[in-house]
Amino acid sequence: MNFKKLVVTTLLFLTTSICFGQKNNTIKRLDSLFTSLSEQNQFSGSVLIAEKGKIIYKDGKGYSNEKTKERNNSKTIFELASCSKQFIGVAIALLHRDGKIKYTDDITVYIPELSNFKGVKIYDLLRHTSGIPEFLGKFREDWLLNKKMATNQDVINYYAQSKDTLEFKPTSTHQYCNTNYVLLATIIERISNQKLQDFLFKKILKPLKMERTFIYNRRENPKKKLKNYAFGYTWVKNSFEKATEDDPKIGNMTAYYLDGIIGNAKINSTVEDIYKWINAIKNNTLLSQKEFNEVMEITKTTDNQDVTYGFGFEVRKNKNSISYGHTGSWDSYCTFIHYNSANDRTIIVLNNFRNGVYPYEKINEIIDNKPNTKEFIKKVNVDESEIKNYVGDYVDQKNSSEKHIITYLNGYLIYNTDKENWDMRFFPTSSSTFQAVRQGGTDGVMTFTKLSDGTMKLEMTQYGQVIGKGIRN
Incomplete structure (x- = not known):
């Protein structure tokens, strides 16, 4: 054999072996991380991590159903909690594309009942600069006394009747508020003359082949049982038994009576479907580059403070890259979706346990082959x-x-x-x-x-x- 060819072949073999070894080590370290977190009651759910268009790691740990002992996997369905908001934001962008809405429209054009909130624009709802009160505050306290399930219309009726005023002048302050996305969901339904689920299916879910993603209110539809569905759990007091929040052993009925409210939460999905979603967003499959820039724009309040929140996405930018995603916490689900263009890396962690974690820094540390830090220390055996x-x-x-x-x-x-x-x-x-x-x-x-x-x-x-x-x- 030609000596030069032999050297090149040997180098290629060695390089391939080293790369394979590093990849294998990364997978082992990631699995060790999530196995340890699961064993010490810090993770129960599904995870998917990808880089440069390839899935590095995906798996499930813990039980999706504590009664039947079914285990979580990459196809298990989870409530996304506030990670639902990005779907609502993009849906608004699609209505804007079709000329059905303007971002500068006053919300009273579509929800005239809320004349007391006149002056709030669609943009203000999207970016949490509206000044509208948080429905998880006084509305929640008052509504739980009714002992019946609330809907978006119930939220609207409450503020229309109470004549609540804005907490601050629109665009003057950035203040995260779930009510904003409840109202956006209602606007989508009224403009499209469709239920939110039907609109999302037609415009987003079907085109992207997200077959296990939908709005689901399990208390509102108790007869609709889903296969491979993860129930959200929390610990029973003074016990390691897990139960849903509305279980009499826990007795927290907040999520039960607010289960019919959509937009701020209630979209359910899997890590595999969310990966399709992230790929569609970053590759301009769903949005044009111009629309993407609008959805991810960092704006300013009137007092010149940065608003690092786009259309349902928390956004960070530097000179050469952009990262975006969201976290969620509701009904004992704990969720995390994040994409970083600097390394073309996607991290999706969906927990069905209130105390679950999404070890973002630790995951990056492992993939980047950095030394261990003390962020998540393993449980040791002590007598x-x-x-x-x-x-x-x-x-x-x-x-x-x-x-x-x-x-x-x-x-x-x-x-x-x-x-x-x-x-x-x-x-x-x-x-x-x-x-x-x-x-x-x-x-x-x-x-x-x-x-x-x-x-x-x-x-x-x-x-x-x-x-x-x-x-x-």
Whole structure:
């Protein structure tokens, strides 16, 4: 064989082997991450990660149904929570394309009942600069007394009858508000003369072949049972049993009675369908480049503050790249969708557990082959008797009238105070440090130190900052 050809062939073989080895290592590290998170009750759901048009990793962990013990997988259907808003934003852009709407239209053109909100434009709803009150505030409190399911029209009627005023002048402030997207959903239905589901199916879901994506209100339609559907779960107090929020063991009926409200949430999908969606957005399959730029534009308030929120997308830009996506939290679902053009990377994490996390930084760290950090520390095995040694009441060092109450449950320490039932769970990361299982991955650590006088000291930190101390005699 020609020597040069031999060298080239050898180099190609070595390069291919190295690339394959790195890819295999990345997959192993990602799987190890989500397996560990699942084992320590920080993840239950499905994940899909892709780069440069190729799926790097997709899998499911935990149960989609705690009763039947069906497991999550890449085709499992999840409530998207606030990640639903991007579909509403793009639907408005499609109506604009068809000449059915102008972004500068006053919302009273389409919802005349809300004459008290005159002056709010479609743009203000899209970008959360409207000043309209949050329906998850006073409306929710008042509505739950009715003990019946609310709809978008109920929200509109409430504000029309109460004559609530705007909280600030439109465009002067950016303030995230779910009501904005409830009203946008209603506008879509009134302009198109179709139900929102039918409009989305015709204009978005069918063209993109998103066959497992739709609006679903399981309490409103109890007879409609979905296969491979993930129920949203939370922990029963003082237990590791999981139940839905409306289960009598939990007793939170908020999501139950607001289940008929759409636009701010209620779109259900899978990680595989969401990947189709992200590809369609970034490749201009659904929107032209001009429309994409409008949807992702970063604007300013009248007091010159950046509004880094597009049409249902949180947006970040620099000179050469753009990233966009959203997070969601509702009815014990915890969701995350993100795309970054700098590395052409898509990360989709859908949880059906209230305390689930979406470890964005850790995922990027693994793909970029960076050293491990301490963002998500693995649970270590510590003898039960040693963990129980920290149980007791710790008198707060700043306020002696308040106590930190530490109890034990199945290898975890449970944190409460005598003033508030927090029911926070901490797992051991060493013989004296315990990491919090917190919704969205909020960092919290308890550290115990035995002092020279025999007392035990508790120190609580959040992101490295001390937020509480206590002494147990």
